[in-house]
Amino acid sequence: MIFVTPYSCMTPEQLEAAYQAELANYETCKAKKLNLNMARGKPAKAQLDLVSDILNVLQTPEDCFDGTIDSRNYGELAGLPSARAYWADVLDCKPSQIFVGGAASLNMMCDIVSRAFTHGLLHSPRPWCKEEKVKFLCPSPGYDRHFQIGEFYGAELIYIPMTPTGPDMDMVEEYVKDPAVKMIWVVPKYSNPDGIIFSDETIQRFANLKPAAPDFAIIWDNAYCMHEFEGEYVPFPDIISMCEKAGRPDMVFEFASTSKITFAGGGTSCMAASEGNIDYFTGVFGVQMISYDKVNQLRHVKYLKDKAHTLEIMKRHATVMGPKFRCVADILDREIKPLGIAEWKRPTGGYFISLNAMPGTAKRVWNLCKEAGVTMTNAGATFPYGKDPNDSNIRIAPSLPPVAELEQAMEVFTTSLKLAALEKLLNK
Amino acid sequence: MIFVTPYSCMTPEQLEAAYQAELANYETCKAKKLNLNMARGKPAKAQLDLVSDILNVLQTPEDCFDGTIDSRNYGELAGLPSARAYWADVLDCKPSQIFVGGAASLNMMCDIVSRAFTHGLLHSPRPWCKEEKVKFLCPSPGYDRHFQIGEFYGAELIYIPMTPTGPDMDMVEEYVKDPAVKMIWVVPKYSNPDGIIFSDETIQRFANLKPAAPDFAIIWDNAYCMHEFEGEYVPFPDIISMCEKAGRPDMVFEFASTSKITFAGGGTSCMAASEGNIDYFTGVFGVQMISYDKVNQLRHVKYLKDKAHTLEIMKRHATVMGPKFRCVADILDREIKPLGIAEWKRPTGGYFISLNAMPGTAKRVWNLCKEAGVTMTNAGATFPYGKDPNDSNIRIAPSLPPVAELEQAMEVFTTSLKLAALEKLLNK
Numbered sequence: 073m074i075f076v077t078p079y080s081c082m083t084p085e086q087l088e089a090a091y092q093a094e095l096a097n098y099e100t101c102k103a104k105k106l107n108l109n110m111a112r113g114k115p116a117k118a119q120l121d122l123v124s125d126i127l128n129v130l131q132t133p134e135d136c137f138d139g140t141i142d143s144r145n146y147g148e149l150a151g152l153p154s155a156r157a158y159w160a161d162v163l164d165c166k167p168s169q170i171f172v173g174g175a176a177s178l179n180m181m182c183d184i185v186s187r188a189f190t191h192g193l194l195h196s197p198r199p200w201c202k203e204e205k206v207k208f209l210c211p212s213p214g215y216d217r218h219f220q221i222g223e224f225y226g227a228e229l230i231y232i233p234m235t236p237t238g239p240d241m242d243m244v245e246e247y248v249k250d251p252a253v254k255m256i257w258v259v260p261k262y263s264n265p266d267g268i269i270f271s272d273e274t275i276q277r278f279a280n281l282k283p284a285a286p287d288f289a290i291i292w293d294n295a296y297c298m299h300e301f302e303g304e305y306v307p308f309p310d311i312i313s314m315c316e317k318a319g320r321p322d323m324v325f326e327f328a329s330t331s332k333i334t335f336a337g338g339g340t341s342c343m344a345a346s347e348g349n350i351d352y353f354t355g356v357f358g359v360q361m362i363s364y365d366k367v368n369q370l371r372h373v374k375y376l377k378d379k380a381h382t383l384e385i386m387k388r389h390a391t392v393m394g395p396k397f398r399c400v401a402d403i404l405d406r407e408i409k410p411l412g413i414a415e416w417k418r419p420t421g422g423y424f425i426s427l428n429a430m431p432g433t434a435k436r437v438w439n440l441c442k443e444a445g446v447t448m449t450n451a452g453a454t455f456p457y458g459k460d461p462n463d464s465n466i467r468i469a470p471s472l473p474p475v476a477e478l479e480q481a482m483e484v485f486t487t488s489l490k491l492a493a494l495e496k497l498l499n500k
Numbered sequence: 501m502i503f504v505t506p507y508s509c510m511t512p513e514q515l516e517a518a519y520q521a522e523l524a525n526y527e528t529c530k531a532k533k534l535n536l537n538m539a540r541g542k543p544a545k546a547q548l549d550l551v552s553d554i555l556n557v558l559q560t561p562e563d564c565f566d567g568t569i570d571s572r573n574y575g576e577l578a579g580l581p582s583a584r585a586y587w588a589d590v591l592d593c594k595p596s597q598i599f600v601g602g603a604a605s606l607n608m609m610c611d612i613v614s615r616a617f618t619h620g621l622l623h624s625p626r627p628w629c630k631e632e633k634v635k636f637l638c639p640s641p642g643y644d645r646h647f648q649i650g651e652f653y654g655a656e657l658i659y660i661p662m663t664p665t666g667p668d669m670d671m672v673e674e675y676v677k678d679p680a681v682k683m684i685w686v687v688p689k690y691s692n693p694d695g696i697i698f699s700d701e702t703i704q705r706f707a708n709l710k711p712a713a714p715d716f717a718i719i720w721d722n723a724y725c726m727h728e729f730e731g732e733y734v735p736f737p738d739i740i741s742m743c744e745k746a747g748r749p750d751m752v753f754e755f756a757s758t759s760k761i762t763f764a765g766g767g768t769s770c771m772a773a774s775e776g777n778i779d780y781f782t783g784v785f786g787v788q789m790i791s792y793d794k795v796n797q798l799r800h801v802k803y804l805k806d807k808a809h810t811l812e813i814m815k816r817h818a819t820v821m822g823p824k825f826r827c828v829a830d831i832l833d834r835e836i837k838p839l840g841i842a843e844w845k846r847p848t849g850g851y852f853i854s855l856n857a858m859p860g861t862a863k864r865v866w867n868l869c870k871e872a873g874v875t876m877t878n879a880g881a882t883f884p885y886g887k888d889p890n891d892s893n894i895r896i897a898p899s900l901p902p903v904a905e906l907e908q909a910m911e912v913f914t915t916s917l918k919l920a921a922l923e924k925l926l927n928k
Contacts (some may be wrong), residue, residue, distance in 0.1 A: 085515055112574065120572040121561045128559055133549045144548040144763040146540065174602050182788035188613050190629070190653065201618070217787075224787045225618065335572040338795025359645075359652045360610035365603040365793060367766025467844040 078412035079497055090492040097323050098491050101484045106445035108481040113264075113423035114472040118392045123306060123385065125336050126375040135374075136367060143366040150354050151342070155369035159342040160243035161379045162297065163328060164310040168347050171354065174364040176328040177341035181291055182221050182341075184325055187356050188254070188287070189225050194322050194352045196287040200225075207245055209256035211239035213426055213454030213465045217235035218257040218293065222434065222456075227255070229456035234266055235419075238274035255289050261308050262296035265454055265467040267419025269306060279314035281323070290315075290327040290465040298379070298386050299332060301393035302420035305383050312344060312380035321346040330372055331421065333389075335383060340364070340372050396470040399478050400425055407486040413493040425468040426454070434463045434493040446481045504838035507925055519922040521637040526872065526919050529912045534873035536909040541692075541851035543621045543764050551762050551813065554803040563802070564795060578782050579770070583797040587770040588863035589807045590725065591756060592738040596775050599782065602792040605755040605769035609719055610649050612753055612771075615784050616682070616715070617653050619710040622750050622780045624715040628653075628682060637675055637684035641854055641882030641893045643692040646685040646721065650884075657685070657884035662694055664845075666702035676711035683717050689736050690724035693854035693882055693895040695847025697734060707742035709751065718743075721756040726807070726814050727760060728820035730848040733811050741774055749774040758800055761810060761817075761853065768793070768800045785796045824898040827906050828853055835914040841921040853896040854882070861920040862891045868916035 079087065130136055136143050150156065151172025157398040173180045184193075189200045201205045206223040211232040222229050230247060233240045239258060247253050258278075260270045270278075278290060292311050300306060315324045317440040322345070328342035343353070376382045401418045404427070408414050416427040429437055434451035441448050449467040452460040468485070470478055494500075507515065558564055564571050566580045578584065579600025588595040612621075628634045636650040639660040650657050658675060661668045667686060675681050686706075688698045698706075706718060720739050728734060739761045743752045750773070757769035771781070795897045804810045829846045832855070834844050844855040857865055862879035869876050877895040880888040896913070898906055922928075 117570065118572075120564075120570065124561055127563070128556075130555050132555070133545075133552055135555070136548075142545065142548065142765070144765045145545075146542050146759075146764045147767075175791070176789040179789045186618065189618055190614065220787050237862050331574075335795055336574045337570070337572045337576075337791065338793045359648050361604040361607045363603070363765065365766045365796065366795065367763055368793065385603075 075408035078410065079493060081410055084498070087494060087497055091498055091500070094487055094491045094494060097487045098440065101487055102444045104445070104480070106480055106484065108445060108473055108477055108484075109447045110469050110473065110478075110481055110485070111447045111449045112472070113332070113469045115332055116392055116472055116474070120335060120387050122388050122392070123375070126334050128370045129374040130371050136370065138370055138373075139391050141290055143370040146362045148366060149361075149363045150350065151364070152366050152369045152373070154373045157339070158373050158376065158378065159328065159344065162382065163294065163326060163344050165312045165344050169312055169344050169350060170371055171343045171345075171350055171357070172364060173311070173329075173341035173343060174491065175337070175339055175341070176331070177293070177295070177329040177343070178217060180341065180343045181218075181293070181325075181327060184289070184291075184353070185225055185255075188289075191356070192286040193289060194348055199323055203252065205252045207250065207253045209244060209253060209254070210456045212456060213265050213467070214257065215259060215293070215450075216453040217459070218291070219456050222255070222257070230403060231456050231461070234263070234268065236268065238263070238268060238270035239275055241277040245281065246279065248281055248285075248288060251284040253283065254285050254287065255291060257291045257293065259293045259295055260311070261294060261306070262299055262422025264295065264422065265424035267422045267424060267426065269308075269418060272309070273317060275309055275311065275314065279311060279318045281320070283323075288323060293322050293383060294326055294328045296332070296422040297328050298383055299389075299423070300386065300421040301390040301397060306421070310342040312346060314460070316346065322348050325349065330376070333376070338368065340369050374415065393471060394476055395426065395475055399475050400468060400470045400482055403479070403482040403486060408489060411490065411493070414489055423469060423471055425470065427466045427468060428464045429466055429489055430496055431462040431464045433489075433496050434460060435467050436492040436495065437466060437485075437488045440491060441484055444484045444488070446484040448485070506840035507921060508839065508840055512926070515925055519919070519926055519928070522915055522919045522922060524914045526868065529915055530872045532873070532908070534908055534912065536873060536905055536912075537875045538897050538901065538906075538909055538913070539875045539877045540761070540900070541897045543760055543900070544820055544900055547817050548763060550816050550820070551803070554762050554799060557802040558795065558799050564798060566798055566801075571798040572801040574790045576794060577786055577789075577791045578778065579792070580797045580801070581796050582801045583768070586801050586804065586806065587756065587772065590720065590810065591772050593740050593772050597740055597772050597778060599773075599778055599785070600792060600797055601757075601769035602774050603765070603767055603769070605721070605723070605757040605771070606645060608769065608771045609721070609753075609755060610749055610782070611785070612717070612719075613649050613653055613683075616717075619784070621715040621717060622777055631680065633680045635678065635681045637672060637681060638884045639684070639686055640884060641693050641895065642685065644685060644877075644881040644886070646719070647884050650683070650685070650862045659884050659889070662691070662696065662753060664696065666691075666696060666698035669702055669705040673705065673709065676709055676713075676716060679712040681711065682713050682715065683719060685719045685721065687721045687723055688739070689722060689734070690727055690847060690850025692723065692850065693852035695845060695850045695852060695854065697736075700737070703737055703739065703742065707739060707746045709748070711751075716751060718752040720752050722754055722756045724760070724850040725756050725874070726811055726850040727851070728814065729825060731810060734849070740774060744774065750776050753777065758804070761804070761813065763838070766796065820886075821899060823903055824906055825853065826897045827903050828896060828910055831907070831910040831914060836917060839918065839921070842917055843888060851897060853898065855894045855896060856892045857894055857917055858921045858924055859890040859892045861924050862888060862894050864920040864923065865894060865913075865916045868919060870914055871917070872912045874912040876913070881918055900916060
């Protein structure tokens with residue numbers, strides 16, 4: 073084993089030598105003219121292939137019935153009974169608390185925000201567009217598409233730091249005293265990108281929130297609710313009944329989808345909320361459509377069956393995902409950890425590894441990767457307005473490329489991390 | 501053949517005798533305790549069954565590719581290339597002018613209105629929520645769900661009468677001089693519910709409109725673009741290129757769907773518009789989703805193939821639909837025409853027969869039908885705010901019940917029409 077000196081312990085001469093070595097490594101990488109992508113949490117072809125049986129569960133007219141309901145015809149705005157029951161099983165809530173959606177849960181989140189601005193939520197004194205100011209709390213690093221929706225509707229996005237147990241709840245509790253604070257956006261299990269599972273205490277503090285705004289809403293995006301790739305399924309409490317017990321049953325909108333269980337390009341999704349919210353939004357959604365695609369809902373129910381069977385399928389996904397995450401984490405452990413220039417956590421589920429590079433270098437690392445043919449998520453994308461206050465966080469999405477490509481991409485990435493750190497230390 | 505005296509030629513005694521006879525008929529109908537529905541344009545099970553092959557066109561991973569694009573994964577926000585090409589073939593426009601949607605075109609129409617209010621359309625000086633007043637033109641009788649969207653967003657709905665060639669274009673041309681008039685909603689082919697095909701002159705006058713509002717939009721809901729059930733396919737001009745030629749390329753949003761071609765509960769849809777609008781809304785829709793269901797898009801393309809093949813499938817639908825519409829029209833001809841108490845048109849496509857009963861009787865007819873177990877579309881629903889100025893129009897939707905049930909339902913309906921007319925004439 074070669075002993076490696078952390079950059080912080082090197083002399084200027086050693087740093088310069090390291091810099092020249094990494095520059096040479098980087099040029100070698102560039103010469104390979106790679107074209108690799110670790111930017112988005114896209115499932116790999118191998119994952120899509122392993123659920124192919126879903127294509128064949130509906131073959132005849134008879135297959136298309138959910139009891140007496142013909143999934144092929146109009147009706148059942150809130151979703152097929154079997155699909156509502158399926159999601160209730162997954163999220164440990166009641167079928168009456170489920171509205172089944174289309175291929176993207178994001179679309180329903182956007183609809184909630186859109187209708188909040190034009191009409192208001194269940195307890196809104198007025199539509200949010202009539203408020204002087206609307207503020208959204210954005211625990212970060214977080215999901216860029218969440219932040220984009222808030223920005224699109226003109227909400228002021230407020231940065232809340234993430235801790236190892238979830239968002240900084242002291243700050244959240246303080247901020248919700250402001251009646252202009254109307255929403256908070258979180259991914260509570262295998263958070264995007266940190267891969268954190270919110271602690272029981274954090275979840276209880278969410279349920280116990282007493283916001284000044286009567287229509288304050290938690291967007292509880294449970295996108296990775298069954299998405300372990302290491303170890304056993306981690307049970308997760310039902311936030312809806314917890315909010316109910318704490319006295320604010322209508323404060324939370326939970327979302328989940330099959331985008332990373334069956335097909336990212338043709339899955340189904342759900343919104344889970346109090347019966348009051350489901351009734352209210354069934355009225356609202358009734359203006360815009362007859363129902364989401366019920367044939368696809370039934371296809372999913374027949375294929376996925378229930379939570380237990382879905383978890384079996386997720387174990388198959390884990391055989392594809394696990395080695396990729398291990399590959400990335402192992403390379404980081406080997407190449408970067410001894411140098412002391414970045415921090416990260418080895419997640420056991422979700423779709424991302426979140427890395428904090430030396431402050432002030434994330435954008436530079438992104439550019440170096442780009443120039444060497446490796447596309448990463450934009451540096452800063454995981455923060456409100458795309459601005460990372462420390463220019464440090466980089467989201468790694470290892471799911472799409474095969475392991476052999478990941479190794480090549482990680483060589484470029486680790487070389488870029490080192491080079492950017494050395495540039496910084498040497499004021500280049 | 502029995503010679504029948506029109507009610508208008510009867511003496512009061514004859515009317516009273518007719519009233520007693522119809523009252524007895526009505527009681528006989530009621531005693532049957534029927535439970536029939538002619539309220540909604542739902543496809544019949546026989547129609548859904550005849551397209552069952554679509555369930556089996558995608559069976560393997562290889563089937564799921566559109567060229568090099570994996571329909572199962574994220575990407576292609578505006579739709580699969582083959583799906584955009586399919587709709588361009590159907591609507592006689594360019595693939596670059598197509599955005600492929602989900603199970604309901606209505607959802608995209610609602611999104612357009614929603615975003616117009618919160619952000620504005622391509623040429624909006626400001627979001628519509630910042631306008632003092634927003635007015636929508638509603639040619640009527642029309643589609644209730646169109647009007648509901650306008651009402652939901654607080655637009656003032658303006659009634660424009662329908663003529664045998666389409667909306668009263670003199671009125672439309674006059675109204676669009678008002679800059680507060682921002683939209684008009686029409687079903688140009690087999691209009692809902694009149695079954696009218698807009699004349700070439702009407703269509704040209706639409707394209708030639710010079711509205712005062714720079715962001716005035718025509719919602720051209722071509723829901724029945726291939727939906728003939730009598731005779732040959734009727735070609736229909738491309739409104740997008742016509743608006744372009746007339747100098748307002750961004751004035752029209754056209755919509756179509758497969759809800760009444762494949763599955764009402766699991767079809768696909770499209771928006772067709774200028775490249776400028778498609779670019780603008782691809783940006784806007786990019787905030788709310790990754791793409792609509794592409795697996796279902798590909799399933800449809802592989803099954804429907806192209807316009808010519810789709811028209812072959814529509815001929816099979818016609819074998820189910822044709823007899824039902826003939827049944828309804830024949831019964832009306834036999835039972836109602838001689839009495840001179842209602843007017844209607846025998847349509848050759850679409851999903852409805854629009855009947856104008858004796859003014860002041862439509863609501864009464866609806867109630868009589870309801871009490872005798874036959875559900876019709878709410879009287880007035882085909883007008884803005886659900887208010888028919890003449891209380892006369894009734895929309896008949898014959899598609900769902902089998903012919904035997906239709907005959908029973910029509911017996912109730914015609915008896916109710918007669919009874920309501922006699923009540924009116926006798927001031928009962």
